[in-house]
Protein backbone atom coordinates (compact mmCIF):
# COMPACT_ATOMS: atom_id res chain seq x y z
CA UNK A 1 0.00 0.00 0.00
CA UNK A 2 1.28 3.44 -0.93
CA UNK A 3 1.25 5.89 1.95
CA UNK A 4 1.56 9.63 1.58
CA UNK A 5 1.64 11.98 4.55
CA UNK A 6 1.29 15.67 3.71
CA UNK A 7 2.05 18.55 6.09
CA UNK A 8 0.56 16.61 8.99
CA UNK A 9 0.10 18.42 12.26
CA UNK A 10 -1.43 17.01 15.43
CA UNK A 11 -2.42 18.89 18.55
CA UNK A 12 -3.69 17.04 21.59
CA UNK A 13 -6.53 18.68 23.50
CA UNK A 14 -6.93 21.23 20.73
CA UNK A 15 -8.77 24.36 21.70
CA UNK A 16 -8.24 23.85 25.44
CA UNK A 17 -5.70 25.55 27.74
CA UNK A 18 -3.86 22.19 27.73
CA UNK A 19 -3.35 22.14 23.96
CA UNK A 20 -0.10 20.49 23.01
CA UNK A 21 1.46 20.18 19.56
CA UNK A 22 2.78 16.64 19.13
CA UNK A 23 3.39 16.61 15.35
CA UNK A 24 4.43 19.48 13.13
CA UNK A 25 4.57 19.67 9.34
CA UNK A 26 5.29 15.99 8.67
CA UNK A 27 5.53 15.06 5.00
CA UNK A 28 6.60 11.55 4.15
CA UNK A 29 5.96 9.17 1.25
CA UNK A 30 6.25 5.43 1.85
CA UNK A 31 6.28 3.34 -1.31
CA UNK A 32 4.41 0.06 -1.54
CA UNK A 33 6.53 -2.82 -0.23
CA UNK A 34 8.92 -0.65 1.79
CA UNK A 35 10.14 -1.61 5.27
CA UNK A 36 10.42 1.70 7.13
CA UNK A 37 11.85 2.05 10.62
CA UNK A 38 10.46 4.99 12.58
CA UNK A 39 12.93 5.91 15.25
CA UNK A 40 13.22 8.75 17.74
CA UNK A 41 13.71 9.70 21.34
CA UNK A 42 10.85 9.13 23.76
CA UNK A 43 8.10 11.73 23.25
CA UNK A 44 9.27 12.57 19.71
CA UNK A 45 5.85 11.73 18.23
CA UNK A 46 6.22 8.21 16.80
CA UNK A 47 3.08 6.72 18.39
CA UNK A 48 1.07 9.82 17.59
CA UNK A 49 2.12 9.52 13.95
CA UNK A 50 1.26 5.84 13.52
CA UNK A 51 -2.12 6.25 15.20
CA UNK A 52 -3.05 8.52 12.28
CA UNK A 53 -2.42 5.71 9.81
CA UNK A 54 -5.60 3.82 10.63
CA UNK A 55 -7.67 6.77 11.73
CA UNK A 56 -7.32 6.32 15.50
CA UNK A 57 -6.20 9.95 15.62
CA UNK A 58 -7.31 12.70 13.26
CA UNK A 59 -4.98 15.30 11.74
CA UNK A 60 -5.28 18.80 13.22
CA UNK A 61 -4.12 19.97 9.81
CA UNK A 62 -2.69 18.31 6.73
CA UNK A 63 -3.65 14.94 5.32
CA UNK A 64 -2.74 11.29 4.95
CA UNK A 65 -3.38 9.08 1.95
CA UNK A 66 -3.49 5.37 2.73
CA UNK A 67 -3.98 3.66 -0.62
CA UNK A 68 -7.26 5.11 -1.87
CA UNK A 69 -8.40 6.44 1.53
CA UNK A 70 -7.75 10.09 2.33
CA UNK A 71 -7.79 11.23 5.95
CA UNK A 72 -7.70 14.98 6.32
CA UNK A 73 -8.29 17.71 8.82
CA UNK A 74 -11.91 18.77 8.72
CA UNK A 75 -12.69 15.94 6.26
CA UNK A 76 -16.14 14.38 6.08
CA UNK A 77 -16.98 11.57 8.49
CA UNK A 78 -16.18 8.29 6.79
CA UNK A 79 -16.42 4.56 7.47
CA UNK A 80 -12.90 3.63 8.61
CA UNK A 81 -13.59 -0.12 8.79
CA UNK A 82 -12.09 -0.90 5.34
CA UNK A 83 -8.95 1.06 6.22
CA UNK A 84 -8.63 -0.65 9.62
CA UNK A 85 -8.78 -4.02 7.86
CA UNK A 86 -5.98 -3.03 5.47
CA UNK A 87 -3.74 -1.28 8.00
CA UNK A 88 -2.94 -3.79 10.74
CA UNK A 89 -1.42 -2.32 13.89
CA UNK A 90 0.50 -4.44 16.38
CA UNK A 91 0.43 -2.27 19.49
CA UNK A 92 2.95 -2.50 22.33
CA UNK A 93 2.22 -5.57 24.46
CA UNK A 94 -0.55 -6.75 22.09
CA UNK A 95 -1.14 -9.84 24.27
CA UNK A 96 -2.90 -7.55 26.77
CA UNK A 97 -5.77 -7.38 24.29
CA UNK A 98 -6.41 -11.14 24.22
CA UNK A 99 -9.72 -11.92 25.84
CA UNK A 100 -11.47 -14.98 24.34
CA UNK A 101 -11.65 -18.44 25.93
CA UNK A 102 -9.57 -20.08 23.22
CA UNK A 103 -6.76 -18.98 20.95
CA UNK A 104 -8.85 -19.94 17.93
CA UNK A 105 -11.75 -17.71 18.99
CA UNK A 106 -9.38 -14.84 19.65
CA UNK A 107 -7.84 -15.09 16.19
CA UNK A 108 -11.27 -15.48 14.57
CA UNK A 109 -12.64 -12.39 16.32
CA UNK A 110 -11.35 -9.85 13.75
CA UNK A 111 -12.45 -11.73 10.61
CA UNK A 112 -15.87 -12.59 12.18
CA UNK A 113 -16.32 -8.92 13.04
CA UNK A 114 -15.81 -8.15 9.36
CA UNK A 115 -18.51 -10.64 8.32
CA UNK A 116 -16.29 -13.61 7.41
CA UNK A 117 -18.08 -16.97 7.82
CA UNK A 118 -17.27 -19.19 10.81
CA UNK A 119 -15.85 -21.88 8.54
CA UNK A 120 -13.59 -19.47 6.64
CA UNK A 121 -12.44 -17.75 9.84
CA UNK A 122 -11.47 -21.17 11.29
CA UNK A 123 -9.39 -21.92 8.20
CA UNK A 124 -7.72 -18.54 8.51
CA UNK A 125 -6.91 -19.19 12.19
CA UNK A 126 -5.28 -22.51 11.24
CA UNK A 127 -3.21 -20.75 8.57
CA UNK A 128 -2.02 -17.77 10.60
CA UNK A 129 -1.14 -19.83 13.68
CA UNK A 130 1.33 -21.63 11.44
CA UNK A 131 2.64 -18.34 10.07
CA UNK A 132 3.57 -17.25 13.60
CA UNK A 133 5.36 -20.54 14.25
CA UNK A 134 2.91 -22.15 16.69
CA UNK A 135 1.43 -25.68 16.43
CA UNK A 136 -2.25 -26.23 15.58
CA UNK A 137 -2.79 -27.73 19.05
CA UNK A 138 -2.45 -24.23 20.53
CA UNK A 139 -5.75 -23.21 18.87
CA UNK A 140 -7.82 -25.10 21.46
CA UNK A 141 -5.92 -23.70 24.44
CA UNK A 142 -6.80 -20.70 26.54
CA UNK A 143 -4.50 -17.79 25.56
CA UNK A 144 -3.87 -17.32 29.27
CA UNK A 145 -2.25 -20.77 29.59
CA UNK A 146 0.51 -19.80 27.14
CA UNK A 147 3.93 -18.31 27.77
CA UNK A 148 4.44 -14.55 27.26
CA UNK A 149 6.20 -15.13 23.93
CA UNK A 150 3.45 -17.48 22.72
CA UNK A 151 0.75 -15.00 23.73
CA UNK A 152 2.53 -12.32 21.74
CA UNK A 153 2.52 -14.62 18.70
CA UNK A 154 -1.19 -15.32 19.11
CA UNK A 155 -1.91 -11.58 19.25
CA UNK A 156 0.17 -11.09 16.09
CA UNK A 157 -1.73 -13.96 14.43
CA UNK A 158 -4.95 -12.05 15.19
CA UNK A 159 -3.62 -9.08 13.21
CA UNK A 160 -2.41 -11.30 10.34
CA UNK A 161 -5.85 -12.97 10.16
CA UNK A 162 -7.14 -9.71 8.68
CA UNK A 163 -4.70 -10.13 5.78
CA UNK A 164 -3.45 -6.54 6.09
CA UNK A 165 -1.83 -4.62 3.22
CA UNK A 166 0.37 -2.69 5.62
CA UNK A 167 1.73 -3.77 8.98
CA UNK A 168 2.39 -1.11 11.58
CA UNK A 169 4.45 -2.38 14.48
CA UNK A 170 4.76 -0.31 17.66
CA UNK A 171 7.83 -1.72 19.41
CA UNK A 172 6.64 -5.28 18.83
CA UNK A 173 9.51 -6.87 20.77
CA UNK A 174 9.18 -4.78 23.96
CA UNK A 175 9.56 -6.92 27.07
CA UNK A 176 10.80 -10.05 25.26
CA UNK A 177 14.12 -11.75 25.99
CA UNK A 178 16.89 -11.40 23.35
CA UNK A 179 16.10 -14.68 21.54
CA UNK A 180 12.36 -13.90 21.58
CA UNK A 181 13.13 -10.47 20.09
CA UNK A 182 15.10 -11.93 17.22
CA UNK A 183 12.40 -14.56 16.53
CA UNK A 184 9.62 -11.98 16.37
CA UNK A 185 11.64 -9.58 14.23
CA UNK A 186 12.59 -12.41 11.84
CA UNK A 187 8.90 -13.35 11.65
CA UNK A 188 7.95 -9.83 10.55
CA UNK A 189 10.91 -9.54 8.22
CA UNK A 190 10.05 -12.83 6.49
CA UNK A 191 6.41 -11.74 6.15
CA UNK A 192 7.56 -8.47 4.64
CA UNK A 193 9.90 -10.24 2.21
CA UNK A 194 7.56 -13.05 1.17
CA UNK A 195 4.53 -10.83 0.58
CA UNK A 196 6.29 -7.52 -0.18
CA UNK A 197 4.22 -6.25 2.72
CA UNK A 198 4.65 -2.56 3.47
CA UNK A 199 5.94 -2.52 7.04
CA UNK A 200 6.40 0.36 9.46
CA UNK A 201 8.38 -0.50 12.55
CA UNK A 202 8.47 1.88 15.51
CA UNK A 203 11.59 1.03 17.43
CA UNK A 204 14.19 2.36 19.82
CA UNK A 205 16.68 -0.14 18.43
CA UNK A 206 19.08 1.29 15.88
CA UNK A 207 20.37 -2.26 15.42
CA UNK A 208 16.93 -3.48 14.31
CA UNK A 209 16.52 -0.43 12.09
CA UNK A 210 19.86 -1.13 10.41
CA UNK A 211 19.21 -4.85 10.09
CA UNK A 212 15.68 -4.86 8.69
CA UNK A 213 14.73 -1.47 7.25
CA UNK A 214 14.99 -0.21 3.67
CA UNK A 215 14.48 3.32 4.95
CA UNK A 216 14.72 5.06 8.29
CA UNK A 217 12.64 8.06 9.39
CA UNK A 218 13.96 9.85 12.46
CA UNK A 219 11.49 11.87 14.53
CA UNK A 220 12.66 14.69 16.79
CA UNK A 221 10.44 17.02 18.81
CA UNK A 222 7.38 16.20 16.72
CA UNK A 223 9.10 16.80 13.39
CA UNK A 224 10.48 14.51 10.71
CA UNK A 225 14.15 15.17 11.35
CA UNK A 226 15.90 12.78 8.94
CA UNK A 227 14.65 10.34 6.32
CA UNK A 228 16.69 8.15 4.01
CA UNK A 229 18.43 4.84 3.46
CA UNK A 230 20.12 3.43 6.58
CA UNK A 231 23.62 4.07 5.26
CA UNK A 232 22.78 7.73 4.55
CA UNK A 233 21.25 8.17 8.00
CA UNK A 234 24.24 6.58 9.75
CA UNK A 235 26.58 8.94 7.91
CA UNK A 236 24.98 11.76 9.89
CA UNK A 237 26.18 10.75 13.32
CA UNK A 238 26.31 14.26 14.73
CA UNK A 239 22.75 15.01 13.67
CA UNK A 240 21.62 11.73 15.24
CA UNK A 241 23.40 12.57 18.47
CA UNK A 242 21.66 15.93 18.55
CA UNK A 243 18.37 14.05 18.48
CA UNK A 244 19.51 11.92 21.43
CA UNK A 245 20.34 8.92 19.21
CA UNK A 246 23.48 7.30 17.90
CA UNK A 247 24.52 5.05 15.04
CA UNK A 248 24.23 1.29 15.73
CA UNK A 249 27.12 -0.49 17.39
CA UNK A 250 27.85 -2.36 14.17
CA UNK A 251 28.40 0.96 12.39
CA UNK A 252 30.50 2.30 15.27
CA UNK A 253 32.61 -0.83 14.92
CA UNK A 254 32.99 -0.13 11.20
CA UNK A 255 34.12 3.42 11.86
CA UNK A 256 36.75 2.20 14.33
CA UNK A 257 37.80 -0.52 11.90
CA UNK A 258 38.31 1.99 9.06
CA UNK A 259 40.29 4.28 11.37
CA UNK A 260 42.66 1.51 12.42
CA UNK A 261 42.93 -0.46 9.17
CA UNK A 262 43.12 2.48 6.80
CA UNK A 263 40.36 0.80 4.78
CA UNK A 264 37.26 2.71 3.77
CA UNK A 265 34.49 0.14 4.07
CA UNK A 266 31.07 1.72 3.89
CA UNK A 267 27.55 0.59 4.62
CA UNK A 268 26.54 2.33 1.38
CA UNK A 269 28.34 -0.35 -0.62
CA UNK A 270 27.82 -3.46 1.49
CA UNK A 271 25.25 -5.14 3.67
CA UNK A 272 26.32 -5.76 7.26
CA UNK A 273 26.83 -9.47 6.46
CA UNK A 274 29.12 -8.61 3.51
CA UNK A 275 31.05 -6.19 5.68
CA UNK A 276 31.53 -8.85 8.34
CA UNK A 277 32.98 -11.09 5.63
CA UNK A 278 35.34 -8.32 4.43
CA UNK A 279 36.55 -7.66 7.96
CA UNK A 280 37.11 -11.33 8.72
CA UNK A 281 38.99 -11.80 5.41
CA UNK A 282 41.24 -8.84 6.23
CA UNK A 283 41.86 -10.26 9.70
CA UNK A 284 42.79 -13.65 8.20
CA UNK A 285 45.18 -11.98 5.74
CA UNK A 286 46.81 -10.07 8.56
CA UNK A 287 47.15 -13.27 10.60
CA UNK A 288 48.78 -15.23 7.75
Ligand SMILES: Nc1ncnc2c1ncn2[C@@H]1O[C@H](COP(=O)(O)OP(=O)(O)OP(=O)(O)O)[C@@H](O)[C@H]1O
Pocket residue numbers: 012013020021022040041042043044045046047048049
Ligand atom coordinates in the same frame (compact mmCIF):
# COMPACT_ATOMS: atom_id res chain seq x y z
N1 LIG B 1 -3.10 11.43 24.91
C1 LIG B 1 -2.23 12.45 24.99
N2 LIG B 1 -2.61 13.64 25.47
C2 LIG B 1 -1.74 14.69 25.53
N3 LIG B 1 -0.47 14.63 25.11
C3 LIG B 1 -0.04 13.47 24.61
C4 LIG B 1 -0.89 12.31 24.54
N4 LIG B 1 -0.16 11.28 24.00
C5 LIG B 1 1.07 11.78 23.76
N5 LIG B 1 1.15 13.07 24.13
C6 LIG B 1 2.32 13.95 23.99
O1 LIG B 1 2.67 14.01 22.62
C7 LIG B 1 4.08 13.97 22.44
C8 LIG B 1 4.45 12.79 21.54
O2 LIG B 1 4.14 11.58 22.23
P1 LIG B 1 4.25 10.15 21.54
O3 LIG B 1 3.68 9.17 22.50
O4 LIG B 1 3.69 10.21 20.18
O5 LIG B 1 5.84 9.97 21.44
P2 LIG B 1 6.71 8.67 21.16
O6 LIG B 1 7.83 9.08 20.27
O7 LIG B 1 5.82 7.59 20.65
O8 LIG B 1 7.27 8.30 22.61
P3 LIG B 1 7.68 6.85 23.21
O9 LIG B 1 8.93 6.43 22.49
O10 LIG B 1 7.93 7.16 24.66
O11 LIG B 1 6.52 5.91 22.99
C9 LIG B 1 4.69 13.88 23.83
O12 LIG B 1 5.03 15.17 24.24
C10 LIG B 1 3.55 13.35 24.69
O13 LIG B 1 3.65 13.78 26.00
